[in-house]
Amino acid sequence: MSVSVYAGRRPPERVPHRGAVQRAPRGRSSRTILCVRRCRRDIPFSVASMPFPSSAGVSARMSKQRRRDTAPEISVRKLLHARGLRYRVAWPIPGMKRRTVDIAFTRAKIAVFIDGCFWHSCPEHATRPAANDTWWSEKLAKNTARDLATNEHLNRQGWRVIRIWEHEDPSEAADRIVDEVMRVRARP
Ligand SMILES: [Zn+2]
Structure with missing residues (x-):
């Protein structure tokens, strides 16, 4: 069933950074870490440490989150x-x-x-x-x-x-x- 493939998870391209890495690699500030998932950029630790969305509803809310222009x-x-x-x-x-x-x-x-x-x-x-x-x-x-x-x-x-x-x-x-x-x- 296609529904269960990403049960509790989204394909990485939908949420590029989340859950990417758990610790700051050596030589990087603890506030940012290297995103190993896709973009290879330094991203804030707070973003990378977000857990994967646990359901479709949560996931939809997370992806809809925008800082402005809602x-x-x-x-x-x-x-x-x-x-x-x-x-x-x-x-x-x-x-x-x-x-x-x-x-x-x-x-x-x-x-x-x-x-x-x-x-x-x-x-x-x-x-x-x-x-x-x-x-x-x-x-x-x-x-x-x-x-x-x-x-x-x-x-x-x-x-x-x-x-x-x-x-x-x-x-x-x-x-x-x-x-x-x-x-x-x-x-x-
Ligand atoms: Zn309300």
Whole structure:
């Protein structure tokens, strides 16, 4: 049966790095390792140490994961644009390496994040794959801690943070954002 061939695993070309190597080879920093699976590049250890997706559902979620330009994010952006707002997309956060604001209003100092229900543990749809349970709890807890640290960092720099779940209605989300931007702009 073709279904069972990759039971619990995806062909390597679908997930090139995951599970590639377990330890950093000699001479490489512990933060990156050489991907022996396919690309032969240095990749972050956190990526290489991800377990193989344990089911088709998990696998689909993992492969759908994108840092930006997710469908809910695009709908919200389009609505904001239609309402005449201009913003920066994937704006790098000063003082935080490799972290970006999904939709940034730099003058008003409003940071909008569209959080995926799975990756950011939405209270309504928080599911966790049954397999690799410890790994996943740690991974998802780390994401939550990271979100909090990002919020705090931005707040300290005078930014307001608006977090939107991907399950939220895009037009309601856009309304919230527009209200906030208008409120800040109306301030003397
Ligand atoms: Zn949700």
